[in-house]
Amino acid sequence: MKIRSILSVLLVSVLLATNMAAGSAASPKANAGIADVIRIGYFANVTHAPALYAKEMKLFEAALQGTKTKIEWITFNAGPSAIEAFKGKALDLTYIGPNPAIAGYASTKGSLIRVIAGSTANGAQLIVKPSISTIADFAGKKIASPQLGNTQDVALRSWLASKNYKTSITGGGDVTVIPTENAQSLTLFQKGDIDGAWVPEPWASRLVLEAGGKVFLDEKDLWPKKQFLTTQIVAETEFLNKYPKTVEAILKGHMQAVTAIKKSPAIAQEAVQTQIAAATGKRLSDAVIARAWGNLTFTYDPLPATLIKSAEDAVDTGLLTNLGSRGLVGIYDIRILNKLLVAGKQKKISTQGLGRG
Numbered sequence: 569m570k571i572r573s574i575l576s577v578l579l580v581s582v583l584l585a586t587n588m589a590a591g592s593a594a595s596p597k598a599n600a601g602i603a604d605v606i607r608i609g610y611f612a613n614v615t616h617a618p619a620l621y622a623k624e625m626k627l628f629e630a631a632l633q634g635t636k637t638k639i640e641w642i643t644f645n646a647g648p649s650a651i652e653a654f655k656g657k658a659l660d661l662t663y664i665g666p667n668p669a670i671a672g673y674a675s676t677k678g679s680l681i682r683v684i685a686g687s688t689a690n691g692a693q694l695i696v697k698p699s700i701s702t703i704a705d706f707a708g709k710k711i712a713s714p715q716l717g718n719t720q721d722v723a724l725r726s727w728l729a730s731k732n733y734k735t736s737i738t739g740g741g742d743v744t745v746i747p748t749e750n751a752q753s754l755t756l757f758q759k760g761d762i763d764g765a766w767v768p769e770p771w772a773s774r775l776v777l778e779a780g781g782k783v784f785l786d787e788k789d790l791w792p793k794k795q796f797l798t799t800q801i802v803a804e805t806e807f808l809n810k811y812p813k814t815v816e817a818i819l820k821g822h823m824q825a826v827t828a829i830k831k832s833p834a835i836a837q838e839a840v841q842t843q844i845a846a847a848t849g850k851r852l853s854d855a856v857i858a859r860a861w862g863n864l865t866f867t868y869d870p871l872p873a874t875l876i877k878s879a880e881d882a883v884d885t886g887l888l889t890n891l892g893s894r895g896l897v898g899i900y901d902i903r904i905l906n907k908l909l910v911a912g913k914q915k916k917i918s919t920q921g922l923g924r925g
Contacts, residue, residue, distance in 0.1 A: 609650045712745075
C-alpha cells in the first residue's frame with residue numbers, strides 16, 4: 569500500500585510537471601512574433617506625413633492593442649543616420665529615402681534591412697537664386713543637399729553629371745555640392761552663402777516662400793510618369809523575421825494613415841503640423857504646408873522601378889561602389905503588405921524580381 573501511495577504521488581507530480589511545462593511552452597508560442605518594444609525612425613517633415621499622422625493619431629498603438637509592445641519614436645535628419653542606427657542595433661523600423669536604404673543593403677551584403685512598404689512619392693525640387701536662369705549659370709556655384717549619399721544628394725549629383733558638370737564628395741569640381749542639414753541650408757541661402765539647394769518638402773517650399781528662391785527643376789519632371797520614390801518603410805531583417813506580427817500591426821496602421829491622408833487632407837495637415845511643432849518647436853506657415861502638400865503623393869506602393877534607377881544613379885556618381893553582383897535582388901519583403909492588400913480586396917504589388925512579395 570505504501571508503494572502504491574508513493575507511486576500515485578509520483579504520477580501526480582509527473583502529470584503536474586508535464587502540464588506546467590506545457591503551459592510555460594504555450595506562453596512563448598502564443599506571443600511568437602510579437603516584440604516587447606519597437607523603435608521607429610522618422611523625419612519631422614511632410615515627406616514623412618504618414619508617420620507623423622500615425623504618431624499623432626496613435627494608429628500604431630491602436631493596431632498593437634492587446635499586446636504589450638511599446639513604441640519608441642526616434643527622429644532623424646537624413647537617411648544615412650538611420651542606417652547607422654540600424655547597424656548599431658538601435659533601430660527596428662524606419663521611414664527613409666531610397667538611396668540610404670540601398671547603401672545600407674549594399675554595405676552589409678544584403679543582410680541588414682528589407683523594404684516592406686512605400687510611403688511617399690515626389691516632393692523634391694532644385695531651388696536656386698533668381699539670378700540663375702540657365703544650365704550654364706551653375707558653373708562655379710555652391711549647391712546644398714541634405715546629407716552626403718542621401719536621396720536628394722544622389723539626385724543632384726546625377727543631374728549635374730548629366731549636364732557635364734563634375735562634382736566631388738570632398739567639395740571640389742565644376743559645381744560644389746555641400747551636404748548640409750535642411751534648416752541650415754535655409755539659413756545659408758537667406759544669407760547668400762549658397763546659390764541653391766536640392767531639397768525635399770517642406771524645405772523646397774520654405775526656400776521659395778521664405779527666402780525668395782525659385783524652382784529651377786522639379787525632380788518629378790525627370791521621371792517616367794512624373795513619379796519617383798521619396799519615402800519608404802524599411803525594417804531591420806532580424807526584427808522582421810522574429811516579430812512579423814508586430815510588423816503587420818505597424819503596416820496596418822501605416823495603411824490606415826495613407827488612406828486617411830488622402831480622404832481628409834485638411835485634418836491630416838493639422839496632425840502633421842502638430843507633430844512638426846512638437847519635434848522642431850515651430851509649425852510651418854499655412855502657405856508652406858499647402859504648397860508642399862500639393863507636391864506630394866502618398867502611397868504604400870514602394871515603386872521598385874524607381875529604386876532601381878536611384879541605385880544606378882548612385883553607382884554612376886561614385887557614391888555606391890559595393891552593390892555587388894546580385895544588385896538589389898532580395899531588398900524587398902512585402903509579403904505582409906500584400907497579405908493586407910489581399911485582405912482588403914486590393915491588388916497585390918510586384919517586387920519586380922527584387923525580393924519576396
